[in-house]
Amino acid sequence: DAGVIQSPRHEVTEMGQEVTLRCKPISGHDYLFWYRQTMMRGLELLIYFNNNVPIDDSGMPEDRFSAKMPNASFSTLKIQPSEPRDSAVYFCASSFWQGKTEAFFGQGTRLTVV
Amino acid sequence: GENVEQHPSTLSVQEGDSAVIKCTYSDSASNYFPWYKQELGKGPQLIIDIRSNVGEKKDQRIAVTLNKTAKHFSLHITETQPEDSAVYFCAASNRDDKIIFGKGTRLHILP
Numbered sequence: 686d687a688g689v690i691q692s693p694r695h696e697v698t699e700m701g702q703e704v705t706l707r708c709k710p711i712s713g714h715d716y717l718f719w720y721r722q723t724m725m726r727g728l729e730l731l732i733y734f735n736n737n738v739p740i741d742d743s744g745m746p747e748d749r750f751s752a753k754m755p756n757a758s759f760s761t762l763k764i765q766p767s768e769p770r771d772s773a774v775y776f777c778a779s780s781f782w783q784g785k786t787e788a789f790f791g792q793g794t795r796l797t798v799v
Numbered sequence: 800g801e802n803v804e805q806h807p808s809t810l811s812v813q814e815g816d817s818a819v820i821k822c823t824y825s826d827s828a829s830n831y832f833p834w835y836k837q838e839l840g841k842g843p844q845l846i847i848d849i850r851s852n853v854g855e856k857k858d859q860r861i862a863v864t865l866n867k868t869a870k871h872f873s874l875h876i877t878e879t880q881p882e883d884s885a886v887y888f889c890a891a892s893n894r895d896d897k898i899i900f901g902k903g904t905r906l907h908i909l910p
Contacts, residue, residue, distance in 0.1 A: 689842075718898065727902035728843070728888060741897060743800075776842050785831045785850075785892055790842030 691777050691791035698798055703765040706794045708777030709758055718788060719752055719762050720776040728776070734760065767798045801826040801893045805901025813909050818876045820904045822889035825870065831892040832865060832872050836885045837903070843888055847874070876906075884908045 690709040698704050710717050718733040732742040737754045745752070749768070754760040764771055774795050778788040802825040812818045824832075830851035835843035849856045849863045849872065856863050862875045876883055889901045 716896070720900075728900040730897060730899060733897065735896070741895065778842070780898075785896065787833065787845040787848070788898055790844065792840075793842050 689777055689779055689789050689791035691775075691794050693794060694792060696794060696796045698767055698796070700768055700798055701766045702798075703763065704767045704771075704796060704798075706762040706775050706777075706796070708760045708762070708791060710760070710777070710779030711781075711789055712758065714779035714781045714789075716780045716788075717754060717760050718778040718780075719760070720778065720790075722774045722776060722793070731762070764796075767796075769798045772796055772798050801829055801891055801897065801899040803889060803891050803899050803901040805889050805904060807904060808902065809905045809907070811907040811909055812879050814879055814881065816879055818874075818879055818883070818906055820874045820887055820889065820906075822872050822874075822891075822901050823870055824872070824891040826891070826893045827867075827870065829891040829893045832863070833890050833892070833898070834861075834863060834874050835888045835890065835900075837888065838885050846887075879908050881908050881910070 692707045719731040721729045731744045732752045734754045752762045774793045776790050776793045778790045780788040805822045833848035834846050836846045837843040847858050847861050847863050849865050860877045865872045886903045886905050888903050890898050892898045
């Protein structure tokens with residue numbers, strides 16, 4: 686398996702534009718997590734899915750953020766409209782068996798909103 | 800919900816010496832405590848983990864200890880090497896299976 690695949694690796698967009706980040710988890714993993722990393726706040730859990738169903742989205746900053754997992758091999762994180770304070774590195778991770786084993790992270794998407 | 804505190808935020812250690820990073824957690828129901836290492840430009844990667852039924856675990860130069868009563872856990876790296884320079888994150892997984900991370904420790908190994 687190639688690991689968790691995220692795209693794009695870098696995204697630069699103008700304030701107000703819609704941004705979509707994509708993630709392909711490792712095949713067979715039941716859990717998918719979206720994290721945001723900034724210098725000030727570290728790694729923040731935004732939302733996680735179990736078997737494609739959103740379980741906890743309490744970390745999503747506001748209604749401008751939404752995430753979907755239409756099938757076991759694909760998830761998106763969308764920001765609409767984007768703001769400069771959304772600039773961060775966004776990581777997707779997946780794990781097997783109830784989140785109590787290793788979470789495998791993708792390479793991340795570095796988002797810059799200007 | 801779970802809250803994980805991590806100290807120090809930055810740590811400089813002479814090559815060959817030991818490094819210790821400490822974390823505390825708030826949810827007594829948490830039962831899985833992984834440690835991740837993040838190198839520049841990459842995602843975090845698991846280096847060691849411990850479950851609540853174990854007090855200590857070792858893997859070569861790396862060891863983790865857990866004190867459930869005090870809700871403390873620590874990472875110990877012995878005989879540090881230049882390649883140990885990275886950001887290290889502790890984490891806790893609670894009854895809801897969420898993995899909550901500490902804010903990270905930037906470890907510098909000095910030549």
